[in-house]
């Protein structure tokens with residue numbers, strides 16, 4: 094542990110450095126998903142993981158960290174939960190993939206439908222990206238319309254057409270947000286600011302929307318709650334204009350409440366996108382919703398969508414084992430741990446310009462004097478200070494998301510002692526970040 098007042102304790106991570114230099118020649122940026130590289134917090138190389146246990150990550154040099162990333166959401170029970178490992182091991186012994194239906198897939202659909210009132214049927218995929226892509230295709234098929242409205246700073250996976258940013262004028266067609274995305278693909282995506290009622294109004298006047306697509310509790314621009322009535326407005330607007338409401342609950346689903354953000358805020362989607370917790374740490378995602386809509390999917394209907402590993406038996410039992418632990422008591426505990434962490438980070442920040450946002454199972458310390466209500470507020474944060482803060486935490490054995498725009502993920506494996514250690518380190522890290 095670091096001595097009080099020291100800026101860094103400088104953990105020895107030289108094996109990670111060596112492994113990174115080997116990986117970087119073979120894998121773009123040395124990683125299989127960009128944020129893992131830790132570039133946005135100014136590190137030269139990421140921490141390579143040896144294993145995880147409960148709330149801890151152990152790196153290849155033997156350093157132990159309190160993990161607030163938890164695989165970016167799936168590990169709501171923490172690392173290597175015995176129930177999940179037992180279920181996956183037993184399933185693997187019976188075979189890892191069949192390309193044929195198994196009983197557990199229906200069991201999982203029953204559990205999901207029981208939790209999320211708006212989900213009458215669902216189709217599984219292996220990633221949230223595929224689930225969003227398929228839900229958008231379904232919405233276009235069902236409505237006969239092309240345009241989809243999304244919110245700036247919301248992330249729905251790396252679907253071409255959704256890698257779009259706001260066009261030049263209010264509520265105009267989007268433009269590509271990545272090389273390789275064509276103007277035509279981005280043109281059917283309308284991008285407006287989160288919590289912006291006037292922009293929503295303008296967008297539906299101008300465009301025949303197939304769908305309004307939203308993270309009901311955005312957690313990919315940091316955590317930014319919907320303002321009171323905003324989700325209800327999305328629901329009403331979709332209904333009035335003949336568009337579908339697609340709620341992307343890949344993060345919020347089975348985390349913020351038993352039935353996700355739809356339960357927390359009392360709003361129902363036409364289509365819901367699920368992932369992360371749904372697969373309990375294995376690759377699983379799904380889109381679900383109204384029976385009349387899902388009945389359009391092949392082979393029940395003619396909207397094509399498929400997947401070799403969709404509904405994979407290992408992933409399905411990992412999801413079932415995870416959801417089985419998530420009863421009302423578990424959600425009360427998760428909410429309690431989250432409040433303790435959020436309050437502790439607020440106390441650690443003191444009167445520095447930091448705003449800690451939180452919802453059950455999710456926390457974001459924004460380096461901002463003002464509350465953050467949309468993506469513009471997120472990008473206005475002191476990103477360099479967040480980077481210093483995150484590096485200082487890593488040096489103290491605390492593993493935070495390597496980006497101001499990613500939420501901290503609380504798990505049921507965390508406890509008060511882990512939170513106390515985190516907040517002690519955070520007090521030093523805030524000082525290191527903001528008083529240089």
Ligand SMILES: *Cc1c(COP(=O)(O)O)cnc(C)c1O
Nearest residue numbers: 220221222248249250341343344
């Ligand atoms: C992670 C995420 C996705 C994409 O899921 P992948 O499994 O990474 O493809 C989609 N939507 C939201 C809200 C997410 O957080």
